[in-house]
Amino acid sequence: xxxxxxxxxxxxxxxxxxxxxxxxxxxxxxxxxxxxxxxxxxxxxxxxxxxxxxxxxxxxxxxxxxxxxxxxxxxxxxxxxxxxxxxxxxxxxxxxxxxxxxxxxxxxxxxxxxxxxxxxxxxxxxxxxxxxxxxxxxxxxxxxxxxxxxxxxxxxxxxxxxxxxxxxxxxxxxxxxxxxxxxxxxxxxxxxxxxxxxxxxxxxxxxxxxxxxxxxxxxxxxxxxxxxxxxxxxxxxxxxxxxxxxxxxxxxxxxxxxxxxxxxxxxxxxxxxxxxxxxxxxxxxxxxxxxxxxxxxxxxxxxxxxxxxxxxxxxxxxxxxxxxxxxxxxxxxxxxxxxxxxxxxxxxxxxxxxxxxxxxxxxxxxxxxxxxxxxxxxxxxxxxxxxxxxxxxxxxxxxxxxxxxxxxxxxxxxxxxxxxxxxxxxxxxxxxxxxxxxxxxxxxxxxxxxxxxxxxxxxxxxxxxxxxxxxxxxxxxxxxxxxxxxxxxxx
Amino acid sequence: xxxxxxxxxxxxxxxxxxxxxxxxxxxxxxxxxxxxxxxxxxxxxxxxxxxxxxxxxxxxxxxxxxxxxxxxxxxxxxxxxxxxxxxxxxxxxxxxxxxxxxxxxxxxxxxxxxxxxxxxxxxxxxxxxxxxxxxxxxxxxxxxxxxxxxxxxxxxxxxxxxxxxxxxxxxxxxxxxxxxxxxxxxxxxxxxxxxxxxxxxxxxxxxxxxxxxxxxxxxxxxxxxxxxxxxxxxxxxxxxxxxxxxxxxxxxxxxxxxxxxxxxxxxxxxxxxxxxxxxxxxxxxxxxxxxxxxxxxxxxxxxxxxxxxxxxxxxxxxxxxxxxxxxxxxxxxxxxxxxxxxxxxxxxxxxxxxxxxxxxxxxxxxxxxxxxxxxxxxxxxxxxxxxxxxxxxxxxxxxxxxxxxxxxxxxxxxxxxxxxxxxxxxxxxxxxxxxxxxxxxxxxxxxxxxxxxxxxxxxxxxxxxxxxxxxxxxxxxxxxxxxxxxxxx
Numbered sequence: 001x002x003x004x005x006x007x008x009x010x011x012x013x014x015x016x017x018x019x020x021x022x023x024x025x026x027x028x029x030x031x032x033x034x035x036x037x038x039x040x041x042x043x044x045x046x047x048x049x050x051x052x053x054x055x056x057x058x059x060x061x062x063x064x065x066x067x068x069x070x071x072x073x074x075x076x077x078x079x080x081x082x083x084x085x086x087x088x089x090x091x092x093x094x095x096x097x098x099x100x101x102x103x104x105x106x107x108x109x110x111x112x113x114x115x116x117x118x119x120x121x122x123x124x125x126x127x128x129x130x131x132x133x134x135x136x137x138x139x140x141x142x143x144x145x146x147x148x149x150x151x152x153x154x155x156x157x158x159x160x161x162x163x164x165x166x167x168x169x170x171x172x173x174x175x176x177x178x179x180x181x182x183x184x185x186x187x188x189x190x191x192x193x194x195x196x197x198x199x200x201x202x203x204x205x206x207x208x209x210x211x212x213x214x215x216x217x218x219x220x221x222x223x224x225x226x227x228x229x230x231x232x233x234x235x236x237x238x239x240x241x242x243x244x245x246x247x248x249x250x251x252x253x254x255x256x257x258x259x260x261x262x263x264x265x266x267x268x269x270x271x272x273x274x275x276x277x278x279x280x281x282x283x284x285x286x287x288x289x290x291x292x293x294x295x296x297x298x299x300x301x302x303x304x305x306x307x308x309x310x311x312x313x314x315x316x317x318x319x320x321x322x323x324x325x326x327x328x329x330x331x332x333x334x335x336x337x338x339x340x341x342x343x344x345x346x347x348x349x350x351x352x353x354x355x356x357x358x359x360x361x362x363x364x365x366x367x368x369x370x371x372x373x374x375x376x377x378x379x380x381x382x383x384x385x386x387x388x389x390x391x392x393x394x395x396x397x398x399x400x401x402x403x404x405x406x407x408x409x410x411x412x413x414x415x416x417x418x419x420x421x422x423x424x425x426x427x428x429x430x431x432x433x434x435x436x437x438x439x440x441x442x443x444x445x446x447x448x449x450x451x452x453x454x455x456x457x458x459x460x461x462x463x464x465x466x467x468x469x470x471x472x473x474x475x476x477x478x479x480x481x482x483x484x485x486x487x488x489x490x491x
Numbered sequence: 492x493x494x495x496x497x498x499x500x501x502x503x504x505x506x507x508x509x510x511x512x513x514x515x516x517x518x519x520x521x522x523x524x525x526x527x528x529x530x531x532x533x534x535x536x537x538x539x540x541x542x543x544x545x546x547x548x549x550x551x552x553x554x555x556x557x558x559x560x561x562x563x564x565x566x567x568x569x570x571x572x573x574x575x576x577x578x579x580x581x582x583x584x585x586x587x588x589x590x591x592x593x594x595x596x597x598x599x600x601x602x603x604x605x606x607x608x609x610x611x612x613x614x615x616x617x618x619x620x621x622x623x624x625x626x627x628x629x630x631x632x633x634x635x636x637x638x639x640x641x642x643x644x645x646x647x648x649x650x651x652x653x654x655x656x657x658x659x660x661x662x663x664x665x666x667x668x669x670x671x672x673x674x675x676x677x678x679x680x681x682x683x684x685x686x687x688x689x690x691x692x693x694x695x696x697x698x699x700x701x702x703x704x705x706x707x708x709x710x711x712x713x714x715x716x717x718x719x720x721x722x723x724x725x726x727x728x729x730x731x732x733x734x735x736x737x738x739x740x741x742x743x744x745x746x747x748x749x750x751x752x753x754x755x756x757x758x759x760x761x762x763x764x765x766x767x768x769x770x771x772x773x774x775x776x777x778x779x780x781x782x783x784x785x786x787x788x789x790x791x792x793x794x795x796x797x798x799x800x801x802x803x804x805x806x807x808x809x810x811x812x813x814x815x816x817x818x819x820x821x822x823x824x825x826x827x828x829x830x831x832x833x834x835x836x837x838x839x840x841x842x843x844x845x846x847x848x849x850x851x852x853x854x855x856x857x858x859x860x861x862x863x864x865x866x867x868x869x870x871x872x873x874x875x876x877x878x879x880x881x882x883x884x885x886x887x888x889x890x891x892x893x894x895x896x897x898x899x900x901x902x903x904x905x906x907x908x909x910x911x912x913x914x915x916x917x918x919x920x921x922x923x924x925x926x927x928x929x930x931x932x933x934x935x936x937x938x939x940x941x942x943x944x945x946x947x948x949x950x951x952x953x954x955x956x957x958x959x960x961x962x963x964x965x966x967x968x969x970x971x972x973x974x975x976x977x978x979x980x
Contacts, residue, residue, distance in 0.1 A: 085551075086550055099550065102550070104549065105544060105549070106551075108551055203553060204551060204552070205551035206551055207550040207551055208550075208553075210779075211779035211780050238555070239555060240553060240555065241553050241555070242555050242556065242780060242781050242782060319776060323583050323774070323776070326585060326593065327550075327593050327594050329589075331589045331646065332547055332548070333547075333550075343589065367774065370585070370775075375775075379776060
């Protein structure tokens, strides 16, 4: 068996599933191995919560299910969840002091569905506070470090998720993507991640940042592993999430190896302009040539409102966030200031103490753009342009089957590299925001290496419900390249 | 779009001012579970025992629309002739308050589910129409309890998320009496169609009145909103006080400031809670957690087909089928029970107009005097039909009918016929028997007969009285009249 020749943590989801099924490995052994790795790589800051007893209990239950013939499709695969998903058995902080010590009485639908598929939970993963950030530096607890260069950010907001996979602390994890929070950290850490069509994965139990944009998705080393997780975590949830779409679950692994012959890949000129770093451009273009060799045709397209996606996103997302975060008022759960003089003082102190700077900044922006007299000029106008951005994509999909480009303009920057300039973070989101605003599925696929030996990600964007097509294209590239198999030194 | 009121509004000036009132009513919808969660809505449970994760706004929770609440809104719209919006939008109304767990209330703002419509009712026998602007779905907040928690407040979230229909009128109301009549009619409609239990003590039907005054013909005055009027009695008192207060202010040269006021039943006064200066910016925006509410025509038709007959439709039917005057028909359709009682009496007796007269007269008088609902009336529909049948077929006189009814009401007899027999109330319609009595009386009163012949009607009436007396009231008065005229002529 090839699997026995590799250390356990080098096995992907597909390989682990096989090894577990064939009895080469028990769920408890797999869990113990990864818990040990998490412990020894604590400095990377990937995890915010680990409960070894809980994990082993789940692993024993998994072994028992397998023994009784009730194994799920992901039986015994150890994974970890971004700390944005609420969990009954582990604390949930959303990376914020506001929720320090909070325990949810229920599991997020994504957590529940993966548990029903048989996964064992290793813990909760670090992220930017309330998923607001591009470098995981806004975590209220600690930064996460990029395993390729620990002086650099892993990306964000699903930074801990990307670190865990890149450092082989978990074969696969969950993340959430509001404006690029799965794709960008996947790109920065050299792993694979997919954000499905808005509405395909239930948002129930995701601590809300921007409701019309938030979407859960898997992150793993390969497209194949992402396909395994995505097949289990998607699906309608009409009793809990009204924005969940009535679209049956698919087996995304079935079409992974389909031919790409004749596939039309749209290349948006706006994604390859002056703002794109040369190392990223070179890596992405090399991948596009690899696609041509696989039989795909490159088609020049235009997404003319790409630049507008930045102001549009940074109006809509903060607007929704300012309202979504109103519930953190110290009254019912989470942090409450110790001393206050009256109700308003309690609100002010609680929120001043509980929220970090970036969260406060976005609450203020959001409150402003929704205010009387500004609503039409900002929020409504942003919604109008958002619709145009979505229409631009549909125009483009008339001449191509999917769209390819860079995930981010540069490779991962240094911790503290953006200083206190939030705009630098915002501008770096330019290539991931358009698909988010349009609700389209998008993914990041390892595409080589750039400056400082840092990973570069190729972004693939498909039309609504084209996840199978995206995963297929990514998988075929990964059959032809080995970027996704490379690992950081010392891991 | 608003259509003009059916009649030019008759102004009842108060100290030379015209009163202008618009209503906002919160009707709690009679669903078992909340508008966006599965928690129960039952009243009176221990604090916070009927609040689930969604109602507590726990992180990760999302609203899911209760279909039953939408259906009730559709029913209301159909009942008052509104447009049911094929696509309406839920919005967030953002403000901080401890009994508002999410920090925003989910409501409808720009596009409500029910648009337009009107409420018709009678005020002093005159038909009035109050136009509706809209009715929208929203969730209720919890309750802040300021007593029993020394130096602190308690929060009870049982009510949080209870479905409400907020019904908003045009400023068509011109007096406190009309305001109460409107509110009663609206109360009747929502309870008739069963979308609200109408319990005002428990807050299931709460009215806010926007009151302003102006000189006739002047532009609308500045309004003050009286909040939470939860009894018809206080409603009238509060509005009357507010009208006088506003006129006093204006007469004293002070401008009215827009404000929200509360009525204090103990002092009988209204008191400002907050003025426009502290009005919050609610930062309304469409709730991204809830897609537009789409109502297909088929859904509306299904709701329509399952709805009980509406009061005004039933009133029209009473006019068409039973030949009742519109006033009778409207009065008899004040409640489902009243209408059912009428129909039972009318069908069984075959005398709808008599049935209407009796129910609006004797029956209502006694019910009102004893503050009893018609469901508990001491005389059943079948018993009343028995009385009316006997009056109509000439067995008893109207007067005797009242005696029979009185006996039945006080439990002295099971049926009209039994009472008539027991008390010998059957009137004499046998022409021979009546003629004998007429002859006897004429013979005994020759002076009166002479006077009648001389053209004195008084004398005629005196003779009739003598004859009725001689028959112990049982002679058919009509026959007596005819016979006497014939004999004297």
